[in-house]
Amino acid sequence: MTDLTPRKRAVVFGYHNVGVRCLKVLLAGGVDVALVVTHEDNASENIWFESVISLCQSEGIPYITPADAKSPELLEQVKAVQPDLMFSFYYRNMLPAELLAVAPAFNMHGSLLPEFRGRAPVNWAVLHGATETGATLHEMTVKPDAGAIVSQMEVPILPDDTAHEVFGKVQVAAEQALWRVLPSLLGGTAVRRHNDLSKGGYFSGRKPEDGRIDWSQPAQQVYNLHRAVAPPYPGAFTDVGGVRYVIERARFRDHLSNDFCRSLPLGLTVVDNCIFGVCGDGRALTISALTADGVPVTAQQLQARLAA
Incomplete structure (x- = not known):
């Protein structure tokens, strides 16, 4: 029918x-x-x-x-x-x-x-x-x-x-x-x-500027910000020496504890050819992909820039 x-x-x-x-x-x-x-x-x-x-x-x-x-x-x-x-x-x-x-x-x-x-x-x-x-x-x-x-x-x-x-x-x-x-x-x-x-x-809606990282925050909060705005969104970023660094990929693991980070400054740093983002609670993000003003940057390049 x-x-x-x-x-x-x-x-x-x-x-x-x-x-x-x-x-x-x-x-x-x-x-x-x-x-x-x-x-x-x-x-x-x-x-x-x-x-x-x-x-x-x-x-x-x-x-x-x-x-x-x-x-x-x-x-x-x-x-x-x-x-x-x-x-x-x-x-x-x-x-x-x-x-x-x-x-x-x-x-x-x-x-x-x-x-x-x-x-x-x-x-x-x-x-x-x-x-x-x-x-x-x-x-x-x-x-x-x-x-x-x-x-x-x-x-x-x-x-x-x-x-x-x-x-x-x-x-x-x-x-x-x-x-x-x-x-x-x-x-x-x-x-x-x-x-x-x-x-x-x-x-409310979010703007690219909302992706600015406050490294004094606990690592989990910084990691959540990265996850929330990771590509294809504009990305979590930090400005160092007039250069904008955007985190493309990162992970957070609890074993990167205060003992590892105690002597490191807050923010981007390089240890053993690896890039880390050290946070206010003495923990850190492991950063596997980072750009500097839109161009991929290696751990060696970042280390040289931070030492300049």
């Missing part, structure tokens, strides 16, 4: 890897994606992620890239589609109340709400030493990341995971969280769970 139930029509606001993967989930789930709202790539940004525009082009999905999510033109374009549902998958702009009133709207957030609400949730989770995070699909409200939760999927953060590695896990978690709830969401039977805003907290 042929299923004559009309497909649900959706407008998707999306960008980044999560935008690509979740858009594919909607298509696989039989959703009629009538319009995608996305961003043009910024030429000054390190684009290491997949393209929503490329997916739209390959699938024949209409897409637009408005500069302002609050523009009357965008509101009229979305209304003209007459969507049954709207989704936001890592779209970078907040949607105004007038737009959210067009149809029920759901956002995919890269944390286990209510934890790490706001911007750059994966980076903040790693920076704070969290051992678990995930993805949450929730109802959209004017207040960011405040709506009822409809689906969550958790992933572990291992002790040496960088934010980029964790983001790869969160991307899969987002796909799973959406796939799991999509049938009930389309059928209007999805269960809502309270998003307790008395827990967790809001976090």
Whole structure:
């Protein structure tokens, strides 16, 4: 028997890897994606992620890239589609109340709400030493990341995971969280769970300058900073003698204790042809890849520079 139930029509606001993967989930789930709202790539940004525009082009999905999510033109374009549902998958702009009133709207957030609400949730989770995070699909409200939760999927953060590695896990978690709830969401039977805003907290976006290392901090905190902003993000850095050194790869091990570091100055140093970052608690990071003003530097080169 042929299923004559009309497909649900959706407008998707999306960008980044999560935008690509979740858009594919909607298509696989039989959703009629009538319009995608996305961003043009910024030429000054390190684009290491997949393209929503490329997916739209390959699938024949209409897409637009408005500069302002609050523009009357965008509101009229979305209304003209007459969507049954709207989704936001890592779209970078907040949607105004007038737009959210067009149809029920759901956002995919890269944390286990209510934890790490706001911007750059994966980076903040790693920076704070969290051992678990995930993805949450929730109802959209004017207040960011405040709506009822409809689906969550958790992933572990291992002790040496960088934010980029964790983001790869969160991307899969987002796909799973959406796939799991999509049938009930389309059928209007999805269960809502309270998003307790008395827990967790809001976090702002991060800037490259936030990667500056304070060597007086304990080694675990410095290591968490490195992990949170390691490439393809701008990296944790320190300035010595007018040169900016960026840590590309490092590890932290407890056996590099006070006995080893007692006579060493805080910051970058070289011992036995190995680069270390000595921290305020008398422990150190072992640095296996370091750049100086964007150029890789060896232990011998660093030692010569520090002795000059």
